[in-house]
Every structure is written in C-alpha cells, then in structure tokens.
Amino acid sequence: MKRSEINAILRESAVFIQAHPFYLPPFAYWTPDQWAAGCADITEIAACHLGWDITDFGGGDFNNTGLVLFTIRNGLPENLKSGQGKTYAEKILIIGENQVTPFHFHWQKMEDIINRGGGRLAIQLYNATPDEAFADTDVTVSIDGINRTVPAGGTIMLEPGESITLRQYCYHKFWAEGGRVLAGEVSVVNDDASDNRFNPLIGRFPVIEEDEPPFYLLCNDYENYCG
Numbered sequence: 001m002k003r004s005e006i007n008a009i010l011r012e013s014a015v016f017i018q019a020h021p022f023y024l025p026p027f028a029y030w031t032p033d034q035w036a037a038g039c040a041d042i043t044e045i046a047a048c049h050l051g052w053d054i055t056d057f058g059g060g061d062f063n064n065t066g067l068v069l070f071t072i073r074n075g076l077p078e079n080l081k082s083g084q085g086k087t088y089a090e091k092i093l094i095i096g097e098n099q100v101t102p103f104h105f106h107w108q109k110m111e112d113i114i115n116r117g118g119g120r121l122a123i124q125l126y127n128a129t130p131d132e133a134f135a136d137t138d139v140t141v142s143i144d145g146i147n148r149t150v151p152a153g154g155t156i157m158l159e160p161g162e163s164i165t166l167r168q169y170c171y172h173k174f175w176a177e178g179g180r181v182l183a184g185e186v187s188v189v190n191d192d193a194s195d196n197r198f199n200p201l202i203g204r205f206p207v208i209e210e211d212e213p214p215f216y217l218l219c220n221d222y223e224n225y226c227g
Helices: 003-019 032-036 043-047 077-082 222-226
Strands: 051-055 067-073 088-095 101-105 111-127 139-143 146-150 155-158 163-166 170-188
Touching: 003 051, 003 067, 003 088, 003 170, 032 222, 043 222, 088 111, 111 139, 139 155, 146 155, 155 163, 163 170
Parallel strands: none
Antiparallel strands: 051 067, 067 088, 088 170, 101 170, 111 155, 111 163, 111 170, 139 146, 139 163
C-alpha cells in the first residue's frame, strides 16, 4: 500500500470514529514529530503494538479486502503463561461495506466481536478440522450469552449493539452490510505475529511504499520513527 493511501484512510477513519462518538487515547493523534521527540515513555505502546493498524492482507485491494484497526490495550504473550500483567486486549475496528476480512482462526485467542454502530456486521463461520481445513460440521457460537447454531459456512448478522463470542479454531470471515460498521473486539492477549491462521494463507501486514510522510504512525512504524 502507498503511504498516501494509508494517510487518506487514517484521516477518514478518525472522523468516522469520532462521529459515533468513540474516543481514542491521546497518542492516537500524535504526529510523527511528537513520537520522535521522545516526550513520553512508549515502551508498552511499542511492545504491545498499540495504536493504528491498516492492512490489505497483502492483496493490494484495500477497498474490497482490508481492515482498519486501533489496538487500545493489550498485553504480552508471556503474560498468558505467567498469569501476571495484562492478559486481555481491546480493539476498535472499522469495516467497510462489503469490505472483507478473510477467513482465519486463532490458536490461542478467544474473542468477542461487538457491533458498536453503523450497518450490520456479517460473520461467516466454519469449524476447523484437526488439519486446519474447513469442517462440514454445524457451528455453535454465543450471541450475547445465547447459544446459536448455524450450518458449516453459515452467516450470522449482528445488528448494532449485538456481539458474538468466537472460540479458538473457529474460522470466521466478516464484512459490513447496509453501511460501514464500527466494531469492537475484546479478547485475551492479541499476538498478530503468531496467532492468525488464514485460509488460504495470506499476509497480515502490508508492504508500504513511502510516497509521502506519515500522517499518523501505524503500530509497525514505531521502530523506524521512535528508535
């Protein structure tokens, strides 16, 4: 993705989030110069990959296959092993109308995805087989504490305010219908480096072509701009 494209998405995303309204922490709006000035200890922000995250999943077609995320809080994978520190994570997601996040599951992470506002959130589901293919078995999930079962490949629609609990090894693919969706994610520690199983296999983070300076930094920019 071009940095200019990412910058345009960030500007639009900030307006969309504030319009609902949903308030992000102050560092969401720091300029690159503020990050580089070292005016705050950002060790936790950088280590836990907090902040903006934009991906086209390596396909180069963000409008059709892409996602905007902001990680508000997160711990480290070792926290889950020790039971100490933050063992949880929270994100906000912006999902475009008919913009797909491809099928994936998590080996470790269990999560709730919440429709915080906008259109309807469509989520297509499969169980995973032991060899991580799509199973042909019914899928049972919890919708706001109420179990619901759909056939393999079935789709559940979440209206604003509704949420779904996704267990480990549950393939899910989602997109918005009837308008862009502001979604929340609440989970155990999020580890994008090693806990995403896409089917088919695709990239998680984009390769960025630096055609202009960053507007806001992405979570994978910190090393380059903050030392």
